[in-house]
Amino acid sequence: MDEGLVDIQTRLAFQEDGLHGVQLTLARQQQLIDRLAREIHQLRRQIAHLTGVTDLAAEDEPPPPHY
DSSP states (O other), X not given: OHHHHHHHXXXXXXXXXXXXXXXXXXXXXXXXXXXXXXXXXXXXHHHHHHHTOOXXXXXXXXXXXXX
């Protein structure tokens, strides 16, 4: 009976370690997504400034349903 309990505890520890790795990866990916979103926003502002576009909000909105 003890072997079964040890096996379960070993598997649980392995799964907890794997879950921790996944959480770290997700956190890094979210940080990257946030940074890239900020960079895209900054690039859009720079492009708008260079091209004279003043209404950036209209570019971010999806097209109307009839398109």
